[in-house]
Amino acid sequence: MSKDSVKLLNFWPSMFGLRVRYALDLKGVSYDYQEESLSNKSKELLEANPIYTKIPVLIHNGKPICESLVIIDYIDSVWPGSHKLLPEDPYEKAVARFWADFGDRKLFDAGSRLRRAMGEEHKKAGEDFKWALMKIDEALGTIAPGKPFFGGDAMNFADVALAPFICWFKGYQKVGGFVLPGPEEWPNLYKWVDAVNSVDAIKKSTPSPDKVAEFAEVLRKRVLGAA
Amino acid sequence: MSKDSVKLLNFWPSMFGLRVHYALDLKGVSYDYQEERLLPNKSKELLEANPIYAKIPVLIHNGKPICESLIIVDYIDSVWPSPHKLLPEDPYEKAVARFWADFGDKKLFDAGSRLIRAMGEEHKKAGEDFKWALMKIDEALGTIAPGKPFFGGDAMNFADVALAPFICCFKAYQKVGGFVLPGPEEWPNLYKWVDAVNSVDAIKISTPSPDKVAEFAEVIRQRV
Numbered sequence: 001m002s003k004d005s006v007k008l009l010n011f012w013p014s015m016f017g018l019r020v021r022y023a024l025d026l027k028g029v030s031y032d033y034q035e036e037s038l039s040n041k042s043k044e045l046l047e048a049n050p051i052y053t054k055i056p057v058l059i060h061n062g063k064p065i066c067e068s069l070v071i072i073d074y075i076d077s078v079w080p081g082s083h084k085l086l087p088e089d090p091y092e093k094a095v096a097r098f099w100a101d102f103g104d105r106k107l108f109d110a111g112s113r114l115r116r117a118m119g120e121e122h123k124k125a126g127e128d129f130k131w132a133l134m135k136i137d138e139a140l141g142t143i144a145p146g147k148p149f150f151g152g153d154a155m156n157f158a159d160v161a162l163a164p165f166i167c168w169f170k171g172y173q174k175v176g177g178f179v180l181p182g183p184e185e186w187p188n189l190y191k192w193v194d195a196v197n198s199v200d201a202i203k204k205s206t207p208s209p210d211k212v213a214e215f216a217e218v219l220r221k222r223v224l225g226a227a
Numbered sequence: 228m229s230k231d232s233v234k235l236l237n238f239w240p241s242m243f244g245l246r247v248h249y250a251l252d253l254k255g256v257s258y259d260y261q262e263e264r265l266l267p268n269k270s271k272e273l274l275e276a277n278p279i280y281a282k283i284p285v286l287i288h289n290g291k292p293i294c295e296s297l298i299i300v301d302y303i304d305s306v307w308p309s310p311h312k313l314l315p316e317d318p319y320e321k322a323v324a325r326f327w328a329d330f331g332d333k334k335l336f337d338a339g340s341r342l343i344r345a346m347g348e349e350h351k352k353a354g355e356d357f358k359w360a361l362m363k364i365d366e367a368l369g370t371i372a373p374g375k376p377f378f379g380g381d382a383m384n385f386a387d388v389a390l391a392p393f394i395c396c397f398k399a400y401q402k403v404g405g406f407v408l409p410g411p412e413e414w415p416n417l418y419k420w421v422d423a424v425n426s427v428d429a430i431k432i433s434t435p436s437p438d439k440v441a442e443f444a445e446v447i448r449q450r451v
Binding site (some may be wrong): 063 | 268279288291293294295298299301302306319320321322326328329334363433
């Protein structure tokens, strides 16, 4: 049996790339890693993702798959055996997909505005970011009460989609100029954070929150400098 | 066996709601339809079914709400896999279908939204972006399913269902955008696809008239 060729094109601070690393690492899939410079994108990246020219891209046996949630779905289909990420039950699957998508629509969107916006818009971005985390805290309490993950005892599709934001909390607080509420206000969220951070596969690829915060501040300074 | 209760909360011009109509109709699933008046107030049922976004469409299946159109279509395909499976079994083909469905949101709907809301230079760019997106869909059809009418080959798949609702909106976008879309000489695959979609009986059941959609779009544009 010939060996699978699995390669990830990524940029280290990317939350979207981290989702793919989490999925592969949870399933124990070996892969090659290629760091991309976004100011000088490789020919390989441009050919693999001509529509968006963005990372992450997973190249499996020469075929490129783009868009992080599409990639995780693909990984889960190709390697279902160890650590299935999508629930079998259609309704539970829909719930997992909903919260993964919420990560893009509400959490990432607010985080982006925290990095790019100014004045009133910047203030609103902070409020929206906190609202999104509050909703995640509530959801954890409703979907998997008393359990550490959206997936219950193990991480599922929603957990993998949302977990990469954890290492960005420090960075968002710095550029946002606020301190996030603590475990007294968001008990489920912080239990989830601790549980995620305890998973060995997660520790493998997660960049240091300090390094991410440094990167976030560099981005923010560019925005402020251009203003 | 007790009867399934399937209900769609929707607003008739919504492309997202139309995706759900198409999925249910292609599979021959019976459902109740509830038209939501989004202004001045959303119904209590909608707010309870979709507290996070308070948006349509929402599918309520045996009392449980499912939100977000592509998630709903995915759910429908899981619960009623036959007839007419929408997601390919092959993981790579499935990823390609999901990619183009998502492209509909990220690029086509996004440009369309800006055509409705933007002014001046931004409005002009929205028109260019809209046409670029359709050109990419034309190219994709030629690459993914050469010689076949649909992304799914001989029958509509997940990508086709996600993108087809834009067809009845072409007239509307051209009106508010103030441009005429290139024709079949430039985009042969796209127009073959449009004809093929419009020939499907299940699609005809719920598609609103392009004139009615264009009228609605102009009302929204005038408010802007």
